[in-house]
Amino acid sequence: MTVRIVTDSACDLPEEIERSLNIEIVPLTVRFGDQEYVDRGELGVAEFWERIGKSKQIPTTAAPAPGAFEAAYRKVIAEGATGIVVICLTSKLSATMSSAELAARSITEVPIEIVDSKSASVGEGLAAMAAARHAASGADTAAVAEAARSLADRTRILGGLDTLEYLRKGGRVGAAKALFGELLSVKPCISIRDGEVAEAGKVRTHSKVVAWLLEEFSKIENPEYVMVFHSMAPDAAEFLAQVKALAPDMEIETGIMGPIVGTHIGPRAIGMGWVEAK
Structure with a gap:
């Protein structure tokens, strides 16, 4: 059994951890005025802070569309996932979790569990990291999700x-x-x-x-x-x-x-x- 972890780019995990634990990242978007960028793809962390330092304008952010999550699900399934656990930015601050849930309805090939991290930044990242390590130990989808929910509560x-x-x-x-x-x-x-x-x-x-x-x-x-x-x-x-x-x-x-x-x-x-x- 291969359970894969999907999370969003609000997790602020170092890229080396994401790679080593095979965590799939779904990007949110960032908008400076009328210019929109894909987080991490079109706008990296260093560039973002450079822009913040030069601009009087505060950017805005938007949750991923359901299609972005569906694409991530299909990608990890194609790579051999037999189950998916999705760790989301807290639902009290963002519509990201709603997009993840809508996208999951389109997937019938493998079980998908959606977990509210109840956090943001490294709090969300810790949940994703711990879930990925639990999955690597051989736990099934339900067990990984249960562990992630327990961790989110703490x-x-x-x-x-x-x-x-x-x-x-x-x-x-x-x-x-x-x-x-x-x-x-x-x-x-x-x-x-x-x-x-x-x-x-x-x-x-x-x-x-x-x-x-x-x-x-x-x-x-x-x-x-x-x-x-x-x-x-x-x-x-x-x-x-x-x-x-x-x-x-x-x-x-x-x-x-x-x-x-x-x-x-x-x-x-x-x-x-x-x-x-x-």
């Missing part, structure tokens, strides 16, 4: 933003709140759990963001998986080293936030995702 993301401006322009916070935050030089801290984005605190400097993240992570006992993420934060390597010092026996990867989540978060954000022990 995944948490914490992050510190450099500015509220991107959340404001994306309609996530009001203009007055964003302006107040900028005037006070506040660095907003957020959490994502069960698909919900929530304010987790406020600090005044980036260094205090890092200190807060490390303090919160130090409280977690025996996490199953951990991944650091950033949106071109200059101290990302140093932060990774500090996280590894708190969990020296764990394999901890770094994901660079791509256009899909980065559009709302903005540059110089930093954070981490982990899966709590059962």
Whole structure:
């Protein structure tokens, strides 16, 4: 039995992990004004952040069409998949999961399980990575999906933003709140759990963001998986080293936030995702 994992480009997994685990990626689209790009295909992560730095315009994003998922399903079936587990960007923030479900109705050759990651960025990526490893162990489609759902229920993301401006322009916070935050030089801290984005605190400097993240992570006992993420934060390597010092026996990867989540978060954000022990 060969179960393949399909996920979307909001997962922010490093490409080497995607390749090594044979994860199929369905891209979302990014629009700068009247120009539309396929995430990762026509617009890479480095180019996206370069454009953000030069443009006053905040891009928008769109979920994949059902046809994009159907094409991915048929591709992995042609490559020998006998079952497919699809890990999707949280349904509370995107229509991506709806597209995946619609596309699955067109496939009768193999079983397909759709899993809501209840997360985004590396939280979604952790679910996809863990599911792929479970599939590689020989588990069947239902077992892989069950494991992914369990993991999604235990995944948490914490992050510190450099500015509220991107959340404001994306309609996530009001203009007055964003302006107040900028005037006070506040660095907003957020959490994502069960698909919900929530304010987790406020600090005044980036260094205090890092200190807060490390303090919160130090409280977690025996996490199953951990991944650091950033949106071109200059101290990302140093932060990774500090996280590894708190969990020296764990394999901890770094994901660079791509256009899909980065559009709302903005540059110089930093954070981490982990899966709590059962």
